[in-house]
Amino acid sequence: MPLTTDAEIDQLLRSAKTIAIVGASDRPDRASYGVMKFVQDRGYRTIPVNPRITGEHVHGEYIWRELGQIGEPIDIVDIFRKSEDVGPVIDEAIAAGAKAVWMQLGISNAEAAAKAEAAGLKVVEDKCLKIELARGNTRVG
Numbered sequence: 032m033p034l035t036t037d038a039e040i041d042q043l044l045r046s047a048k049t050i051a052i053v054g055a056s057d058r059p060d061r062a063s064y065g066v067m068k069f070v071q072d073r074g075y076r077t078i079p080v081n082p083r084i085t086g087e088h089v090h091g092e093y094i095w096r097e098l099g100q101i102g103e104p105i106d107i108v109d110i111f112r113k114s115e116d117v118g119p120v121i122d123e124a125i126a127a128g129a130k131a132v133w134m135q136l137g138i139s140n141a142e143a144a145a146k147a148e149a150a151g152l153k154v155v156e157d158k159c160l161k162i163e164l165a166r167g168n169t170r171v172g
Contacts, residue, residue: 032148033144033148033154033155033156033168034153034154034155037066037166037167040158040167042153043044043107043131043153043155044163044164044167045130046106047075047106047107047130047131048075048076048080048106049076049077049103049104049105049106049107050070050074050075050076050077050078050105050106050107050108050109050133050160051078051079051080051083051098051101051105051107051108051109051129052056052067052070052078052079052080052109052111053056053098053108053109053110053111053112053120053123054078054080054081054110054111054112055067055079055080055088055089055094055111056081056084056089056111057084057088057089057094057125058060058143062111062135063111064089064090065080065161066109066111066135066159066160066161067089067090068090069161069164069165070109070160070161070164071090073164077090077092078092078093078095078103078105079092079093079094079095080095080096080098080101081094081095081096082096082097087136093160096161097123098120098123098124098126098127098129099123099126099127101127104128105124105127105128105129105130106123106130106131107129107130107132107133107158107160108120108123108127108129108131108132108133109133110132110133110135110138111133111135111138112138113138114134114137114138114139114140115140117134117138117140117143118140118142118146120132120143121140121143121144121146121147122146122148124134124152125146125147125150125152129152130152130153131152131153131154131155132144132147132152132153132154132155133154133155133158133160134154134156134157134158135146135157135158135159135160136157136158136159136162137157138156138157139156139157140156
């Protein structure tokens with residue numbers, strides 16, 4: 032079952048330190064750009080992932096092509112992709128050893144969520160990471 036209660040989400044956010052942002056953008060008009068900055072400002076290590084702009088930088092962080100290249104522990108994979116495109120990201124998250132996947136507001140994929148849960152990952156669907164952090168006032172450290 033995806034995490035839905037405030038307490039479950041707060042616990043996930045409090046235990047996390049590193050968040051990979053799949054679909055990160057270097058364009059200030061994109062939601063992922065603002066969410067990544069907000070998450071950084073809350074003390075999390077953010078790692079942007081976007082094959083279209085690999086090698087560039089956003090908010091001071093190198094943009095990776097895929098999760099498997101990162102080579103460090105990932106607590107949450109925050110997904111900015113269409114619901115129908117979530118499956119391959121979930122596969123990458125599982126392979127990379129992530130602890131949780133977070134599908135942004137408006138993104139939901141029951142089949143991919145079930146696959147993530149079966150692999151032992153926590154799942155959040157259809158919620159904005161920025162909104163949840165602001166609501167719970169959660170901060171790393």
